[in-house]
Each structure stands twice: as C-alpha cells, then as structure tokens.
Amino acid sequence: MQVIETKKLTKTYTALTAVDNLDMKIEKGEVFGLLGPNGAGKSTTLLMLTTLIPPTSGTALVNNFDIIQEPDRVRKSIGIVFQDPSSDEVLTGYENLKLHGLLYDMDAKLREERIVEVLALVDLTGRKDDMVKKYSGGMRRRLELARGLMHYPEILFLDEPTLGLDPQTREHIWEYIKKLATEKHITIIITTHYMDEADRLCDRLAIIDRGKIVALGSPDQLKKDLGGDIVRMKMKNFDKDKLRDLDYVKDVKEDDGAISVTVKDAGRHLQDLLARVGTVESVEVRPLTLEDVFLHYTGRTIREGAPEGGWAEKVMAARLRK
Incomplete structure (x- = not known):
C-alpha cells in the first residue's frame, strides 16, 4: 500500500x-x-x-x-x-x-x-x-x-x-x-x-x-545491479577502452591517480585482468559500496560536508505565527 x-x-x-x-x-x-x-x-x-x-x-x-x-x-x-x-x-x-x-x-x-x-x-x-x-x-x-x-x-x-x-x-x-x-x-x-x-x-x-x-x-x-567487486589499481599507463572490452568488466573509472574497475567475479578474473594491464604498482580488491553506486550514477563522490537546509525551522516558525 x-x-x-x-x-x-x-x-x-x-x-x-x-x-x-x-x-x-x-x-x-x-x-x-x-x-x-x-x-x-x-x-x-x-x-x-x-x-x-x-x-x-x-x-x-x-x-x-x-x-x-x-x-x-x-x-x-x-x-x-x-x-x-x-x-x-x-x-x-x-x-x-x-x-x-x-x-x-x-x-x-x-x-x-x-x-x-x-x-x-x-x-x-x-x-x-x-x-x-x-x-x-x-x-x-x-x-x-x-x-x-x-x-x-x-x-x-x-x-x-x-x-x-x-x-x-x-x-x-x-x-x-x-x-x-x-x-x-x-x-x-x-x-x-x-x-x-x-x-x-x-x-x-x-x-x-x-x-x-x-x-x-x-x-x-x-549494489547488486552494478555487479561484482571493485579492483583499484595504481599504474603509470593503461588503456581504459581496452579494459572495457573485457566481458567481465562492467565499469572503468579513473580517480586520484588510480583506476577503479568494476569486475564481475573478481576472484575468478583478477589474475587475467592483472596480466592484461601490465605493470601495476599496487592493487586493492573490495566489495561494492553505496559510495561506488553514487559515483557510478553521478560521476562524483558524495561530499561529506554540511548538509543543505538549516532554515526549515524558520519556515515552520513563520507558518505557526500566521
């Protein structure tokens, strides 16, 4: 209902x-x-x-x-x-x-x-x-x-x-x-x-x-709709289009000098992925989070600053005075 x-x-x-x-x-x-x-x-x-x-x-x-x-x-x-x-x-x-x-x-x-x-x-x-x-x-x-x-x-x-x-x-x-x-x-x-x-x-x-x-x-x-895990790699050179062509790769994003790849079944495909990208300085594998979902749909991370508003009580007070 x-x-x-x-x-x-x-x-x-x-x-x-x-x-x-x-x-x-x-x-x-x-x-x-x-x-x-x-x-x-x-x-x-x-x-x-x-x-x-x-x-x-x-x-x-x-x-x-x-x-x-x-x-x-x-x-x-x-x-x-x-x-x-x-x-x-x-x-x-x-x-x-x-x-x-x-x-x-x-x-x-x-x-x-x-x-x-x-x-x-x-x-x-x-x-x-x-x-x-x-x-x-x-x-x-x-x-x-x-x-x-x-x-x-x-x-x-x-x-x-x-x-x-x-x-x-x-x-x-x-x-x-x-x-x-x-x-x-x-x-x-x-x-x-x-x-x-x-x-x-x-x-x-x-x-x-x-x-x-x-x-x-x-x-x-x-999180499930995005699918897979995040493989974050630091490397000097990479080809994003080449990675996107892989059937187990769902998304590729570049951020802060690293590349984040959404991989379906990372445990199964990680070795093949690393072999294809060449020299990697560091790699991190983790499950998807809501932050990743937000980044996927908006193209940016959420800002953890002061939230909007702060004037709602003034609106309420004005209504009550009428």
Whole structure:
C-alpha cells in the first residue's frame, strides 16, 4: 500500500531548479531514504511533502491527501524532525512534549498517556523533569523523536537525523528508528548524506543529484545491479577502452591517480585482468559500496560536508505565527 506518491514534483527558485519533476512512490511501513550531497534537493523535497513550502509545479499525495489541496489533513497525519533542534531549552522534556500535545489539541488524558509512552520509547523517563539545556546532543535528538511521535503520526519525516552526533549516539538513534518502523509500523522518510546511515536503515532509497532521482531501490539491490567487486589499481599507463572490452568488466573509472574497475567475479578474473594491464604498482580488491553506486550514477563522490537546509525551522516558525 502506497502512503506517498509524488507526481512531477518540482521546485524552482528563479534560475535554480532545486527539485526537478520528481516521481516516486513510498510504501506503508518502510524506511525510505533520500540520499544525496549538499544542494541535491533532499530537504526541499521534504519541505514540500510536509506542506511547509509549495511546489512550483506538480503535486504529491501524502497518506492519500494532496499536499496542495489538503495541507491541514497532511499535517495532522505526519510527524517532522528537522536538522536543528527546535525544543525550548528552558522548558523540561515533559513540558516540551505537553506543549506539542496542546498545539495538536490532544485530549488531556490521552496527552498525558502519550507523554509517558514516548518518553519510555526513547529512554528519557528519568530525565523528563530536567531542562532541555542540560540534555546532551543525543538526548535532545531523542526528545525531538519523541515529540514527533506525540500525536500518533502515520508517517515520520527525519531530516538528517544523526547530523553532528558521535558514533555511539548515532548507533542508538538508528536503533530507535528501526524500532519505530518494525514495532510501531510507522512509515519513515529520512534525508541523509551519510552512506552508512542509508545502508543500515533504509529498506529502499532514492539517490538524488541536482534535483533528480538518478537511482532507486534497496541498498543491496543497487549494489547488486552494478555487479561484482571493485579492483583499484595504481599504474603509470593503461588503456581504459581496452579494459572495457573485457566481458567481465562492467565499469572503468579513473580517480586520484588510480583506476577503479568494476569486475564481475573478481576472484575468478583478477589474475587475467592483472596480466592484461601490465605493470601495476599496487592493487586493492573490495566489495561494492553505496559510495561506488553514487559515483557510478553521478560521476562524483558524495561530499561529506554540511548538509543543505538549516532554515526549515524558520519556515515552520513563520507558518505557526500566521
């Protein structure tokens, strides 16, 4: 069952096309990733799907509600956790959750029951009466998750959910996200520029580059579609066209003074490959990664810099003031 469908979803800013005729379908209960570098269009897509900015053209259905014609019904059925923490630092964890429940006009009894539930889910029951300014970065992120779940959303949007967190805290956040999908059956849409995060969490993902989907599928399927292993060789002279003519070679790329060859069944063909290329200074054989998939479809590696966005909370604040 589909819970999100985009139909030629497009967003332009003067001469810049941030999202370009996006068509995709997301199934109920899956963890779906939007993977791409800074400026790819991930956060812009999320902001349109959550009705915070209007598309220039096209539309989307979120939980069977049109984002243009039925924005209020869309917002009631989703939860959102943006990149930057937006909880009030001078309120306690409990008070932040209560405020969120009041904004959604939740019944008082249900609101209190739900606060207890979501605090337990993210292991913050013992810190509920502490002011948020005393929370660590990981605790704040968990509180943001709890707040996004307060009103029983059927779909949860997470924009760069582990940005700036240490490796151990990232692992813990991943566990919470997986628990939400498997135990609570919530559909989760994640934007990320971290390959390991996409590989670990996503049932399926769309690789977005310059506003377009360039590949879509499960992480394993995307790697399988490329096929084989990567043989990376350093050498002084080589003929790329000659290598491409070999029936077991699927792709050849040159990078950083070396050549990377995607080889089907490298264990079987490695010796023949090395014999054909001549003198090799060094060789490395490894399985395909999502980084290789991204390089294949975009022609460049993903930039592990600061992600796009950072202004989503300002958009949300402006909408709430209206």
